[in-house]
Amino acid sequence: MLKIGLTGGIASGKSVVAARLEERGAVLVDADALAREVVEPGTEGLDRVVSEFGGDVLGPDGRLDRPKLGALVFGSPERLAALNGIVHPLVRARAADIVAAAAEDAVVVQDIPLLVETRQGSDFHLVVVVDAPDDVRLRRMLEHRGMTREAALQRMAAQATRNERLAAADVVLDNSGSVQHLLDQVDGLWDDRLVPFARNLAAGTRAVRNCGPVLEPYREEWARDAARISARLKTAAHGLILAVDHIGSTSVPGLAAKDVIDLQVAVSGLDAADTAAPRLAAGGFPRVPGAGSDTPKPGAPDPGQWQKRFHANADPARPVNIHVRVAGSPGWRYALMFRDWLRANPSARTLYAGHKADLAARFAGQSGTRAYAEAKEPWFTDVAWPLMTAWADATGWAPPSYAS
Known part of the structure; x- marks a missing residue:
């Protein structure tokens, strides 16, 4: 309904x-x-x-x-x-x-x-x-x-x-x-x-997305959309969600991005994520089969700790990706650190923007974004990971307290 x-x-x-x-x-x-x-x-x-x-x-x-x-x-x-x-x-x-x-x-x-x-x-x-x-x-x-x-x-x-x-x-x-x-x-x-x-x-299916990797200038409405959708998620899975954070490129002021809102839902464990899944689906965000892990980064803990649950919305007019991760897990920490690193460093934003623009041009005209996303992944490991961890060590960055 x-x-x-x-x-x-x-x-x-x-x-x-x-x-x-x-x-x-x-x-x-x-x-x-x-x-x-x-x-x-x-x-x-x-x-x-x-x-x-x-x-x-x-x-x-x-x-x-x-x-x-x-x-x-x-x-x-x-x-x-x-x-x-x-x-x-x-x-x-x-x-x-x-x-x-x-x-x-x-x-x-x-x-x-x-x-x-x-x-x-x-x-x-x-x-x-x-x-x-x-x-x-x-x-x-x-x-x-x-x-x-x-x-x-x-x-x-x-x-x-x-x-x-x-x-x-x-x-x-x-x-x-x-x-x-x-x-x-x-x-x-x-x-x-x-x-x-x-x-x-x-x-119980996500909306079809046929658009390729088209980057748009940053829009202030992305933050408002994220806040509205976050409230909807918390209502849908009340009592199971610890927090919802706006992550990804649309969460970084000044950064060009695909018009897709990425949200990270923090839960206490994957059992809570699975309990929340039908509630999120009823709220308009069905789970996407086969999308259940992040790519482990060098020197990171056991790859099994990078598991997540991935949902996307059923609304054809507002693309949303929902990454359900265990609070305190390496994937949860990475997403927040990456966002905060980009927000705090103009040079990091410029570096990432250039990489995205190059890939968007390479994959222009495609009907989807899978190849574009897969081509970006090595950059997160080889370039972003060492730079952002050095930044976090130098600044004393720490994730939100709800991790406990």
Whole structure:
């Protein structure tokens, strides 16, 4: 089951996106609709709201008077938090019931206005944010919802900022233009990413990668992607992962790299790695058969200590490699030392960048990166290993303390 979290600021156009995804075949869980359902007359939710805010929030028909309640909570963080503390747990419980009833191969879209504010992003395979500039959303509220400027600004202030939502997004849908432009983006997302992702997830297979060794200039978004995916991994295998570290070329500012995020998952032992494997697969990161060891370096301990488990993601639009290694093992230590050596030494970055560029040119035009990766391996042993170990000795470098 592919789980998508859909969010966006007020008047961003999120409802249009939700409706389109449902038309295309998604199972839609609408948090706004559920928030109304859990405070219907006779419910525990309504009783608790009345107890907290008084009987004046009820209309003549005994139903919740939403404008009256809104006037009480918007602009008051304390009262809004009290309301959310009542409604959000009830909504989540009802949403969980709907998700549990969905088919195993379904694409389930949860429309959650406050997804970012409630820090639920890591619960989903992807977070989709519907985005529009603040001035555009303000104009829509004034023109189409009949709101006063003051009320509209209060609603916007009660939500996450635009930058906070964008930072949480795996996918951003731009709704600053026409409705048709937005719908076209949704259709492209469904056809090109969500359906293949769901298919790979159900089959337990990684996404196909046909791109050769194309190096791209360093992008700051790589660090943000790594942080988001790391949180997702920790949620998927909660209690089994000691730490997740961004490693590889995309973790080194200023270094050109293939657009592939490499993450190292530290575990207490390979038994923990094997226990985590099905959870990581369910989270969108299936294990890759036959990829279970690193190349031992000269003078290193027993080659058997270089064992690892390798996973890759099922999402066709964001390549990710997951190296599951035992904390304290030589492969775990090497990955961290290599990253920190490159980060600390411009000359090392230049040396490695030149080597990668030469190999990328040699293997340009190939449909995969296996030959490129295999050709790089001797450099790690013959060039990087002696230089970085000398650097580590000279600087007193030590790995993170979670190794213990």
